[in-house]
Amino acid sequence: MTYLEAVGYLFSQLPMFQRIGAAAYKANLSNTIAICESLGNPQRKFKSVHIAGTNGKGSVSSTLASVFAESGYKTGLFTSPHLKDFRERIRINGAMIPEAAVVSFLENYIANLSQLKPSFFELTCCMAFEYFAQEKVDIAILETGMGGRLDSTNVVLPELSIITSISLDHQQFLGDTISKIAAEKGGIIKPGIPVLISENGAEALAVLAEQSLSANAPATIVKAVDAGLQTDLGGIYQQENMRTVRKAIEMLRAIGWSLPVNDVERGALQVIKNTGLRGRWEVLSEQPKIIADVGHNEEGVRMVVQMLARQKYKRLHIVWGMVGDKDSTAILSQLPADASYYWCKPHIPRGKAEDILRIEAEAFGLKGPSYPSVLAALAAARSIANPADLIFTGGSVFVVGEILSTIDGK
Numbered sequence: 247m248t249y250l251e252a253v254g255y256l257f258s259q260l261p262m263f264q265r266i267g268a269a270a271y272k273a274n275l276s277n278t279i280a281i282c283e284s285l286g287n288p289q290r291k292f293k294s295v296h297i298a299g300t301n302g303k304g305s306v307s308s309t310l311a312s313v314f315a316e317s318g319y320k321t322g323l324f325t326s327p328h329l330k331d332f333r334e335r336i337r338i339n340g341a342m343i344p345e346a347a348v349v350s351f352l353e354n355y356i357a358n359l360s361q362l363k364p365s366f367f368e369l370t371c372c373m374a375f376e377y378f379a380q381e382k383v384d385i386a387i388l389e390t391g392m393g394g395r396l397d398s399t400n401v402v403l404p405e406l407s408i409i410t411s412i413s414l415d416h417q418q419f420l421g422d423t424i425s426k427i428a429a430e431k432g433g434i435i436k437p438g439i440p441v442l443i444s445e446n447g448a449e450a451l452a453v454l455a456e457q458s459l460s461a462n463a464p465a466t467i468v469k470a471v472d473a474g475l476q477t478d479l480g481g482i483y484q485q486e487n488m489r490t491v492r493k494a495i496e497m498l499r500a501i502g503w504s505l506p507v508n509d510v511e512r513g514a515l516q517v518i519k520n521t522g523l524r525g526r527w528e529v530l531s532e533q534p535k536i537i538a539d540v541g542h543n544e545e546g547v548r549m550v551v552q553m554l555a556r557q558k559y560k561r562l563h564i565v566w567g568m569v570g571d572k573d574s575t576a577i578l579s580q581l582p583a584d585a586s587y588y589w590c591k592p593h594i595p596r597g598k599a600e601d602i603l604r605i606e607a608e609a610f611g612l613k614g615p616s617y618p619s620v621l622a623a624l625a626a627a628r629s630i631a632n633p634a635d636l637i638f639t640g641g642s643v644f645v646v647g648e649i650l651s652t653i654d655g656k
Contacts, residue, residue, distance in 0.1 A: 249345035252352045253332050260366040277364040278398040281372040284359055288372075288379035289402045292322065294386045295494070296402055298394035298431045299410025301546050302444065305479055305487045305517075305526060306410055307389040310494060312520035313513030314385055315339045317505050322378040322386030324399070326367065329524055329647035330654075336374045340520045343377055351376060367391050371398035385503075393420050395433020406497055407434050407441040407463070410490060412450040413545035428453040437461045440497055444468050444490045468493050475514040480527030481539065482556075483549045488514060525646040527553060530653045533633040535559070538646045542568070544576045550640060551580050559636035563588065563627040565649070566641040567620055568603060569596040577641075578610050585638075586630070587614030590623035592644035620648040 247255075282289055295310060297303045304325055311323040321339055328334035333342035351373045364372075371391075378386045385405070390397040394409075412428050420430045428450040435441050435454075441463045443454050451467065458465035474488035491514065495505050517523055525540040535557075541550045554562065562585040568574060569592065589604040591597040600616035600623075607614075617623035627637045639649045 247349050247353055249349055252345075252349045255352060255356075256332065256366060256369070260364065260369060274396060275398065275401060277362050277368045278371060278401055280362055281355075281359055281364060281368065282375060282401060285372065285376050288375040291379040292383050292386050294388050294402050294404040295406050295408065295498070296388050296390070296399060296404040296434050297408040297410065298390040298397070298434045299408075299444065300413045300427070300431070300543065301541075301549075302410035302483065302487045302490070303389050303408075304523065304540075305484060306408060306444075306490050306494070307387045308521040308523040309475075309477065309479070309487070309491045309514055309517050311337075311387040312340075312517045313491070313495065313505060313510050314387070314503075315520055316509040316513035316516070317503075318509075319384040320382070322374070322381070322383040323521060324371070324374040324378075324386065325389045325523075326370070326391050327643055329643065330651050334522060335370060336377055337521065338378070338381055338383060340522060342522070343373075347377055347380075348373070368398045390431075390434065393430040393433070395430050397434070400434055403436060404439060405501060405503075406494060407436060407439055408444070408490065408494055409434070409441065409454060410444045411486065411545065412446055413543060424449045425453050429457070432457040435461050435463050438463060440464045440466070440501070442466050442468065442490065442494050442497060445470055445486055466493060466497060475511065477514045478516060478518050479523065480529070481549065482553055484526070524650060525643070530639075530649070534563075534628070534631040534635040534637055536628075536637045536639065536653070538639045538649050540643045540646050541640060542572065542577075542642050544573065544580075547577050547580050547641075550638075551582065554582065554636075554638060557636055560632060560634040561586065561636075563631050563635060563637045564614075565590060565620070565623045565627050565637065565639040565645070566603070566607075567592045567600070567623070567645040568598045568641045569594070569644070570598040571596065572598075574598070574603070574606050578607050578612060581607075581610070581612055583611040585612075586627075587612050588623035588627050589614060589616040590620045590645070591618070592620060592642050592648060594644050597642075597644070620645050621652055624649060624652060 314321040336343040530536040567590040604616040
């Protein structure tokens, strides 16, 4: 099996939520447990920090991984989804998992475990566990995929659990209220394991506090007054994320991890270099300025709109695409009406048809033509924009992934 064949198998033979949605969702941990047991439970062979939440968990995960690496630890990082390369999901000290390791794991799985029929995420998660165990990492930073209670990552016993900002997203799976979603995210809270809770509304905090108390898990809540860290990640929302990171570092020091001040500060300032994290208010070019951001739910888009309001430009162009299972009303109603829009469909089955998106947007006074692809929409915006204009690209992680591939030229 070649690496291209291995990735083709992952994408085409296994149900993948990012591509097809609900059909890939598994509402239990049975497959993950079975695969881990067959591998000798690799998730028990390394220490970890486990992170759930609606927004911010990717930035918090990557920043913590950068800090641990700067502090001299061999640090695993498991995140999702990837933007350009499948191997972005599994890294050690910033380096992506080797192609040969992906092939080896899949060949073993196909020979011995394919009867389990796991989802893409279940198998990818177990691949990360196996790789981190084989490489004897000192610690792995593990980001949940969706939810927490039933997420495949929730078979670890971490040093620290972290729950970032909670808002409405994936309601068809996690529940239609903040309380229900908080309960699912709080499902990563383990008996006796310290838990750090980011700044949240009263509804979410009440649920998480009750879960922590029931599990006898010491809980710490990040306050808006807590000092944060300086970071190379863009976006005003990083202030909240860095407050969570700083408090997490304090808690990890308290249980014995050596995280020197200089290494912490350097790690926070070199997240992109040390982990490869992309798409967080990322400036891709100048004249015209092109910015990409992966914010794609109601709260994430609210932050995007706040950032756009702070920018200086002559004219605003927005290249926007979405997936079909998002609440388009809650999202489109926030977008600025004084921009020129270029509606598009990300190249995945879940993508919302560009013409449907355009029609939905018109109800909110958002004007602009639709295009058959993200690349066509970007090309149209670039052909029209003047050097003093701003082109914003977003609405979906998958839109940003396609944009980055185009801008990077690969």
